[in-house]
Amino acid sequence: MLTVGLEQATFRAFHGLYPEERVIGNDFVVDLFVTIPGTHHIDTISETVNYQGLYNVVKKIMAIPQPLLEQVVYSISDAVKEKYPEIKRAVISLKKMNPPMGASVRNSIVTLEKNY
Template sequence: MLTIALEQATFHAYHGFYPEETIIGNDFVLDIAVRIPGTVPVDDLSETVNYQGIYEVAKTVMAVPRLLLEEVVYELSDVLKQRYPAIQKSIVTLRKMNPPMGASIRNSLVSLEKEY
């Protein structure tokens, strides 16, 4: 298997359950890893998953506010699989930095691992 990944892509987005989160927004850190068959060497971009394409999908999905981070990671994994049918596994991890909980917490985290 061949893994293609983006690590620590940062976004300012408006995901959150509480009304102030949809107004003020928050900083998010996104890790995405996808696996495709890797039995032969890849020498052409059309034979792999373009990490620029992964970023474009992430940017589009992150721009649509969602109440729950779970919705975001499911949407990301679904859109990636649609765009790149060769994906056999994906791991999407989304961190909300400094979640508004009235406590000193670096981040909350939701991670989804899917096999297709």
Template sequence: MLTIALEQAAFRAYHGLYPEETVIGNDFLLDIAVRIPGSVAIEELTDTVNYQGIYEIAKEIMAQPKPLLEEVVYALSDTLKARYPAIRHSTVTLRKLNPPMGASIRNSLVSLEKEY
């Protein structure tokens, strides 16, 4: 298997249950890794998953506010698979930095791993 990934893509987004999160927003870090069959050498961009394309999908999904981070990672995973049918495995991890919980917490995290 061949892995293509983006690590710690930073976004300012408006996901969250609390009203202030939808107004003020939060900082997020996103990791996305996908695997495709890797039995032959890749010589053309059309034979792989373009990580610029992964970023464009992430940017699109992160711009759509959701109350739950779980909704965001599922939407990312589903959209990646729809756009790149060769994907056989994906891991999408979303971190909300400094979540508004009244405590000193670096980040909350939701991660979804799928086999196709």
């Protein structure tokens, strides 16, 4: 198997359960790793998953406000699989930096590990 990924892709987005989060926004960090069959040498970009394409999918999903981070990671999973049907597994982590919860917390995190 071959894994292709992005680490610490950073976005300003408006996900959150509370109305003020939809107005003020927050900083988010996405880690995304996808696994494809890797039984032969890769010679062209068409034989693998283009990480620029992965970034573009994540960027598109991050621009759509959703109340729960869980919804966001499932949306990323669905969109990545649609763009790259050869993917067999994905691990997606979404961190909300400094979540507004009245406590000193660096980030909250939701991680989805999915086999297709």
